[in-house]
Amino acid sequence: MDFLPTLWFFLIAVLWTGYLFLEGFDLGVGMLMKVFARDEKERRLLLNTVGPVWDGNEVWLITAGGATFAAFPFWYASLFSSLYVPLVFVLLALIFRAVAFEYRGKVHHDTWRRVWDWAIGIGSFTAAFGIGAMLALTTTGLPLDANGDRVGGPFAWFTWYAVLGGVALVAFCLLQAAAFLALKTDGAVRLRARRLVGRWLPLGLLPLAVWAVAVALANGKWFSWVLLVLAVAAALLAWTANRRDLEGRSFLFLGAFLLLGSATIFSGVFPVVLPSTLDSAWNLTVANASSSPYTLGLMSVVAAVGVPLVLAYQAWTYWIFRKRISTAHLPEPHDFAPAVGHGDAVGHGDAVVSGNAASAAAGKD
Amino acid sequence: MEALDIARWQFGIVTVYHFLMVPLTIGLGLLVAVLQSAWHRTGREEYLRATKFWGKLFLINFIMGVATGIVQEFQFGMAWSQYSRFVGDVFGAPLAMESLLAFFVESTFLGLWIFGWKKLPARIHLACLWIAVCGSVVSAYFILVANSWMQHPVGVKMIDGYPHMVDAWAVFTNNTALVAFFHTITGALAVAGAFLLGISWYHLWRRRRDGIDTVDARGRVIVGESATIPGRDKRDHSVWIKSLRIGAVVAMIAFAGSAVSGDMSGKLMFQQQPMKMAAAEAACHDGTSFSILSIGDLSSRDCSKVVAVMEIPGLLSFLAHNDFTTDIKGVNTLVPEYQAKYGTTVPDNPIYGDRAGQPINYVPVMPVTYWGFRMMIGFGGLAALASAVALFATRKGTVPRPRWIMRLALVGILAPFGANAAGWIFTEMGRQPFVVAPNPSMSGVDQVFMFTAAAVSPGVSAGEMIFSLAALGTVYAVLLVVEVFLLTKYIRGGVPSAMPELGHGRADGTDDAGSGPGGKADGDDVLAFAY
Numbered sequence: 102m103d104f105l106p107t108l109w110f111f112l113i114a115v116l117w118t119g120y121l122f123l124e125g126f127d128l129g130v131g132m133l134m135k136v137f138a139r140d141e142k143e144r145r146l147l148l149n150t151v152g153p154v155w156d157g158n159e160v161w162l163i164t165a166g167g168a169t170f171a172a173f174p175f176w177y178a179s180l181f182s183s184l185y186v187p188l189v190f191v192l193l194a195l196i197f198r199a200v201a202f203e204y205r206g207k208v209h210h211d212t213w214r215r216v217w218d219w220a221i222g223i224g225s226f227t228a229a230f231g232i233g234a235m236l237a238l239t240t241t242g243l244p245l246d247a248n249g250d251r252v253g254g255p256f257a258w259f260t261w262y263a264v265l266g267g268v269a270l271v272a273f274c275l276l277q278a279a280a281f282l283a284l285k286t287d288g289a290v291r292l293r294a295r296r297l298v299g300r301w302l303p304l305g306l307l308p309l310a311v312w313a314v315a316v317a318l319a320n321g322k323w324f325s326w327v328l329l330v331l332a333v334a335a336a337l338l339a340w341t342a343n344r345r346d347l348e349g350r351s352f353l354f355l356g357a358f359l360l361l362g363s364a365t366i367f368s369g370v371f372p373v374v375l376p377s378t379l380d381s382a383w384n385l386t387v388a389n390a391s392s393s394p395y396t397l398g399l400m401s402v403v404a405a406v407g408v409p410l411v412l413a414y415q416a417w418t419y420w421i422f423r424k425r426i427s428t429a430h431l432p433e434p435h436d437f438a439p440a441v442g443h444g445d446a447v448g449h450g451d452a453v454v455s456g457n458a459a460s461a462a463a464g465k466d
Numbered sequence: 467m468e469a470l471d472i473a474r475w476q477f478g479i480v481t482v483y484h485f486l487m488v489p490l491t492i493g494l495g496l497l498v499a500v501l502q503s504a505w506h507r508t509g510r511e512e513y514l515r516a517t518k519f520w521g522k523l524f525l526i527n528f529i530m531g532v533a534t535g536i537v538q539e540f541q542f543g544m545a546w547s548q549y550s551r552f553v554g555d556v557f558g559a560p561l562a563m564e565s566l567l568a569f570f571v572e573s574t575f576l577g578l579w580i581f582g583w584k585k586l587p588a589r590i591h592l593a594c595l596w597i598a599v600c601g602s603v604v605s606a607y608f609i610l611v612a613n614s615w616m617q618h619p620v621g622v623k624m625i626d627g628y629p630h631m632v633d634a635w636a637v638f639t640n641n642t643a644l645v646a647f648f649h650t651i652t653g654a655l656a657v658a659g660a661f662l663l664g665i666s667w668y669h670l671w672r673r674r675r676d677g678i679d680t681v682d683a684r685g686r687v688i689v690g691e692s693a694t695i696p697g698r699d700k701r702d703h704s705v706w707i708k709s710l711r712i713g714a715v716v717a718m719i720a721f722a723g724s725a726v727s728g729d730m731s732g733k734l735m736f737q738q739q740p741m742k743m744a745a746a747e748a749a750c751h752d753g754t755s756f757s758i759l760s761i762g763d764l765s766s767r768d769c770s771k772v773v774a775v776m777e778i779p780g781l782l783s784f785l786a787h788n789d790f791t792t793d794i795k796g797v798n799t800l801v802p803e804y805q806a807k808y809g810t811t812v813p814d815n816p817i818y819g820d821r822a823g824q825p826i827n828y829v830p831v832m833p834v835t836y837w838g839f840r841m842m843i844g845f846g847g848l849a850a851l852a853s854a855v856a857l858f859a860t861r862k863g864t865v866p867r868p869r870w871i872m873r874l875a876l877v878g879i880l881a882p883f884g885a886n887a888a889g890w891i892f893t894e895m896g897r898q899p900f901v902v903a904p905n906p907s908m909s910g911v912d913q914v915f916m917f918t919a920a921a922v923s924p925g926v927s928a929g930e931m932i933f934s935l936a937a938l939g940t941v942y943a944v945l946l947v948v949e950v951f952l953l954t955k956y957i958r959g960g961v962p963s964a965m966p967e968l969g970h971g972r973a974d975g976t977d978d979a980g981s982g983p984g985g986k987a988d989g990d991d992v993l994a995f996a997y
Binding site: 145148149152153154155156157159160162163164166167168170171172173174175177178179180181182183184185186188189192193195196197199200202203204205206207208246248249250251252254255392393395396399400403404406407408411414415418421422426429430431432435437438439440441442 | 580634927961995
C-alpha cells in the first residue's frame with residue numbers, strides 16, 4: 102500500500118473526527134437552545150458557552166473539505182456532487198447558524214431574537230444531520246458510475262444508511278453538548294445538563310454504535326471489533342463518571358467513544374474511500390482517488406507544521422476560557438439610543454431640539 | 467437553460483457576493499488593528515473609542531464573509547466536479563493550506579479578540595487581533611494562488627491528460643498571483659478607506675447640522691458638546707475627524723497601489739491572456755490606441771459593428787509594453803491564432819456531451835469585459851479623487867455644511883465595492899471559454915487548459931442547479947438586507963453603540979441592572995463581552 106495516500110486517508114479521518122469532537126458539542130448546544138434552555142437568560146448562557154470557540158471549531162470542517170480536495174480530488178468531486186441537494190441544505194444551515202450567533206444579540210427585540218434562535222436550532226440540527234448522513238454514505242457507498250458520477254437522480258443517495266448517519270450524529274451532538282454544559286456552566290443549568298446525560302446516554306450513543314457495527318460486520322476486520330469494544334467501554338466509563346458527578350471525565354470519555362467509533366468506521370472501510378453500490382470495480386480507493394506523490398508530500402510537510410500549531414493555539418483558547426459561567430456572569434443586554442436620529446426628524450442647527458429628539462427616541466424603544 | 471449556464475450564474479453570484487464582504491474584512495481589520503495599536507501606544511481614549519466602533523462594524527461584516535466562504539469551498543466539488551478532478555492535484559493544495567494555515571488562525575484569534583477584552587493582558591489582546599488580521603491577509607494570498615493558477619497555469623506537467631504539480635515554488639510564486647495579491651490588498655484598503663471616510667463624514671456633518679460643532683470666522687472648527695446625547699461629546703469629534711482623515715489617506719495610497727499593481731497585472735495579461743485584454747479594449751484590429759469610448763454592438767463578437775469614438779493613441783502600447791508604438795494584437799488577429807493552437811471545434815470527448823463538435827468562440831462577452839474593465843478603473847479613481855477632495859475640505863477640522871456632499875460621501879462608500887466587483891467579473895469573464903486558461907508564455911505546458919463547458923458536474927441535473935441557485939440567491943438577498951440594516955443601526959448609534967458604558971445603556975425588562983447580580987459574582991466576574 103502506498104504510504105502517502107494511506108497517511109492522508111488517516112489525516113482526513115483525523116480532521117473529520119476532530120470536527121465531530123469539537124463542533125459536535127457546539128452543534129448540540131445550538132440545538133439545545135430550542136429544547137433545553139428555559140428562558141432568555143439560559144439561552145444566552147448556552148450561546149456564550151460556545152461563543153469564543155465555535156468559529157474555530159467550524160474551520161475543522163472547512164479544512165477536512167479542503168484536505169479532501171487536495172489529497173483525494175476524485176473522492177471530493179464524487180462525494181460532493183453526488184450529495185448536491187443535501188449539501189445545499191447543510192450550507193444554508195451553516196450560513197444561518199453563523200450569522201445568527203453574531204446577529205442575535207445585536208437588536209434588543211423579542212421577535213428578532215426568536216427568529217435567530219430558530220436559525221441556530223434548525224441550522225445546527227440540519228448541519229449535524231446532513232454531515233452525519235454524508236459520512237455514513239461515504240462508508241456505505243453511493244450509486245456511482247465509472248466516472249464517479251452519481252446515477253439515479255438527485256435523491257439516489259437517500260437510503261436508511263443516510264438516515265442512520267444523520268440520526269447518529271444528531272444524537273451524539275445532543276449528548277456531547279449536555280456533557281459540555283455540565284462541565285462549562287454552573288447553577289441550575291449544570292444540574293439539569295448532568296441529569297440529561299445520565300438519562301439519555303445509552304440511547305444517544307446507540308445509533309452511532311449501530312453504524313459502527315454495520316461497518317465492522319460488512320468488512321469483517323478483527324481490529325474493528327476491538328475498537329468497537331473499547332468504544333463501548335468508553336461509553337460505560339462516561340456514564341459512571343456522570344453518575345459520580347465527574348463532569349470533565351464524562352465529557353472526555355464521550356469524546357473517546359467518538360474517537361473509537363470513528364476509528365472503527367474509518368479503519369473498517371480502508372482502503373476504500375467511497376464505494377460504488379453499482380459495481381465494486383468503480384470504488385474510489387486511496388490508490389485511485391489520490392493526488393500525486395509530489396502534492397501529497399508537499400501537503401504532508403504543511404500538515405506536519407500546521408496541525409500541531411492549530412492544536413496548540415486552539416488548546417490555549419480553551420484554557421483561556423476555561424472558567425465555568427453561569428447566568429450571573431452575563432452582562433445585562435443593552436440597547437442604545439442612536440447618537441444621530443433618522444433623516445430629517447431633527448431641526449436644523451439646534452442642539453437642544455436634537456437632544457430632546459434623541460432622548461424621546463430612547464424612551465420609545 | 468442548461469446546467470452549465472445555471473452553474474456559471476451561480477458561481478458568479480456567490481463569488482461576487484462573497485467578495486463584497488472580503489475586502490471590507492481585510493481592509494477594515496487592518497485599520498482596526500492600527501487604531502487599537504495607536505490606543506495601546508498613546509493611551510488616548512479616542513483611539514479606544516474608534517477601535518470599538520469600527521471593530522463592531524468589522525464583526526457584523528466579518529461573519530457574513532465567513533458564512534458565505536464555506537459555499538466557495540464546497541461548490542467546486544458540488545457544481546464543478548469534473549473541474550475538481552482535473553485540477554485537484556494542484557488547485558486543492560492552496561485551498562487546503564488556506565484553511566489549515568490561515569483560516570484557522572483568523573477564526574480562532576478573532577474569537578480570542580472578541581471575548582478577550584479585559585480577560586487577556588492588553589498586549590496579548592492586541593496581538594490576537596494582529597494575528598487574526600495577518601490570517602486574513604495570508605488567506606487572501608492562498609486563494610489568489612489558486613485563482614491565478616486558473617488564469618496562468620504554472621509548475622505542472624501533463625501526465626495522462628491531467629496536470630500534475632511538479633514545482634510548488636512556481637505555483638506559489640506565480641507572477642500572476644503575486645501581482646493579484648498586491649492588487650487585492652490595495653483594493654481592500656480602498657474599500658475600508660472609503661468606508662471610514664463616508665461614515666465619519668456623516669457623523670461630522672450631523673454634528674455641524676445639529677449645532678454641536680460650529681466654525682469660527684477663519685473657518686476653523688469649534689468643537690462643541692451635547693451633554694444630553696451620548697456619543698456627541700468632544701472626544702467624539704476627534705474619533706470622527708481622525709477616522710475620516712485616516713480613511714482618506716488610506717484610500718488614496720490604496721488607489722496609487724492598485725494603479726501600480728493593476729498596470730503590472732495588465733502587462734502580464736497581454737502576454738498570458740491576450741484575448742482577455744483585446745476584449746477589454748474592444749480592440750478588433752491591431753493597433754496602439756487605448757479606447758476611451760467605443761460604441762456599437764459590442765456583443766457582435768466578430769467586431770464588425772464596434773466603432774471607437776474616442777481613443778488615446780499609443781496608450782495601449784504603453785500599458786502593454788511601456789512604449790508607444792508596438793502594435794497590440796486585436797481580436798481579429800487573435801482568433802485565428804487561438805483556433806490554430808486550441809482547435810476550432812469542441813473536442814469529441816464524452817465530458818462535453820452535446821457540445822462536442824460545435825465551433826468554439828474564443829472571444830469573451832465583450833460588453834462585460836469592456837465595461838467591467840472601465841468600471842473597475844473608473845470607480846477606483848473616483849474614490850481616490852473624492853478622498854483628496856475630502857482631505858482638503860476637512861483641513862480646518864470639520865466638514866462643509868451642504869447635505870448633498872454628505873450624501874455623496876455616503877454613496878461614495880459603494881465606489882470601491884463596485885470597482886472590486888467589476889474587476890473580478892472582468893477577470894473571470896475574460897477567461898472564457900476556458901476555466902483553466904492556456905499558458906502561451908511557457909514552453910511545453912501550453913496544453914494545460916480546460917473549457918468551462920467540460921468543468922461542470924456531469925451527474926448534477928439542471929433542476930438541482932436551479933434549486934440551489936434559487937435557495938442561495940434568496941438567502942443571500944435576505945441576509946444582505948439584514949447586514950445593511952444592522953450596519954446602519956450601529957452607524958447611527960455612533961460610538962456608544964459599541965461602548966454601552968458611554969451611553970445611557972438600558973437594562974432589559976425587569977432585571978435590576980444597577981445592583982450587582984445577586985452577591986454571588988462581583989463586578990469583575992461579569993464577562994467583558996458576551997453575545
